[in-house]
Amino acid sequence: MNSLNTLNIRLRKPIFNYIKRCLSDDIKQQNDIFTAEQSRQKEAVGRIQKIEINYGGPVENELLVMNKNISTPYDCAKHLGDSICNKSVVALLNGETLWHMHKPLPDSCKIEFLHYHVSNPALVNKTFWRSCSFLLGAVVSEAFKDNVKLYLHSFPSPNVKSGSFVYDVQLELEDWKPTTSELKVLSIEMIKFCQQELPLECLDVSKDLAFEIFKKNPHKTNQIPDIAENNGDKVTLFRAGNHIDISKGPMVPNTNHMGRITVANVIKLNTDIAGGPIYRFQGVALPRSLILNHFAFGVLEDRAKLLNPARIPGTQVVDNEDNSFVASMTA
Structure with a gap:
């Protein structure tokens, strides 16, 4: 079969979905399980406890009082202004642990926000x-x-x-x-x-x-x-x-x-x-x-x-x- 015929077959029977299909039952079930577990974990937190988050900024430091196992680095960044919130890629806790921006913080800590223009971007x-x-x-x-x-x-x-x-x-x-x-x-x-x-x-x-x-x-x-x-x-x-x-x-x-x-x-x-x-x-x-x-x-x-x-x-x-x-x- 020559390359032209191969191309024609591809055009007649495309392998990609050009029209988005409805959410499949399997994907819906996956998301239902994820969402239910997400809600269960939030409810399991129980009585709200406060933690202290020390932000070490390039110019000044800030002390934030947040909620244990509820507040995330992203929540902290929102308190510090849109600029920090929008450019932050990942949080660094206590100078050693990378932490996802939407993952709840388990304890008091020192926090830094890393972005694409830091001196060592590795x-x-x-x-x-x-x-x-x-x-x-x-x-x-x-x-x-x-x-x-x-x-x-x-x-x-x-x-x-x-x-x-x-x-x-x-x-x-x-x-x-x-x-x-x-x-x-x-x-x-x-x-x-x-x-x-x-x-x-x-x-x-x-x-x-x-x-x-x-x-x-x-x-x-x-x-x-x-x-x-x-x-x-x-x-x-x-x-x-x-x-x-x-x-x-x-x-x-x-x-x-x-x-x-x-x-x-x-x-x-x-x-x-x-x-x-x-x-x-x-x-x-x-x-x-x-x-x-x-x-x-x-x-x-x-x-x-x-x-x-x-x-x-x-x-x-x-x-x-x-x-x-x-x-x-x-x-």
């Missing part, structure tokens, strides 16, 4: 890159037509040096090599998703509840025991819109942090995982607050087309965000 970059992978998974999971069987597998620990953010997906398409137009569709869908300005919610749940949420995904259920074992028997979930996924976090507080985005390539991996081919979706993005000229961003796009060096998932090791980069890439 932690911020990783937070942004991790969020990009999570959001790529959200877009891919809804991009394909219903007759294309799809399971999100995992995404690696963020590493900007790799040249791309990644999500590995099991996709029932044999030897699919996306066209430039198909990659453009994915890029546009990711931009549109982020333009909804969705908060990225965070919730720690029990292992049993995580199994219930991901019971239809064999890869996630396989990963949950190992994740819980290394996280105090808890599994940390994030939600943006209706998309829920597992990640140790933290992530950016809102999808409006995303600026330029390109889904640069999709590469079929050579794995021993049963059930269908595993494809590595790769992309590159910039925070909305950072400006880069077209030529320079084009260089980043070209680099993001190369196979990302993260370890290829297989049956011998349970892959998740914590362990899926080769050692040489974790520095």
Whole structure:
């Protein structure tokens, strides 16, 4: 079959959903469970206790009296003004612990807010890159037509040096090599998703509840025991819109942090995982607050087309965000 006929088939039978389908029963059930647990945890707080949050700003310090296990870093930032609230990417507690902006604070602490223009942006970059992978998974999971069987597998620990953010997906398409137009569709869908300005919610749940949420995904259920074992028997979930996924976090507080985005390539991996081919979706993005000229961003796009060096998932090791980069890439 020549390339022209292949193109015609793609045009007659597109693999993407150009008309958004209604929320599936499975996704609705996942979100119902997440929301119910979120409400249960808030109600379980009981009598409100006060905590002291010491904010160390660049000019002056502030002492905030907040509510234990209710108030979040984002709530603290709102007390400090719109500028701090809007530009903050992630909180740093007591100079050592990164904390998601929408995750309740468990005790009194010293807090700093990190943004994209700090003198050492490594932690911020990783937070942004991790969020990009999570959001790529959200877009891919809804991009394909219903007759294309799809399971999100995992995404690696963020590493900007790799040249791309990644999500590995099991996709029932044999030897699919996306066209430039198909990659453009994915890029546009990711931009549109982020333009909804969705908060990225965070919730720690029990292992049993995580199994219930991901019971239809064999890869996630396989990963949950190992994740819980290394996280105090808890599994940390994030939600943006209706998309829920597992990640140790933290992530950016809102999808409006995303600026330029390109889904640069999709590469079929050579794995021993049963059930269908595993494809590595790769992309590159910039925070909305950072400006880069077209030529320079084009260089980043070209680099993001190369196979990302993260370890290829297989049956011998349970892959998740914590362990899926080769050692040489974790520095």
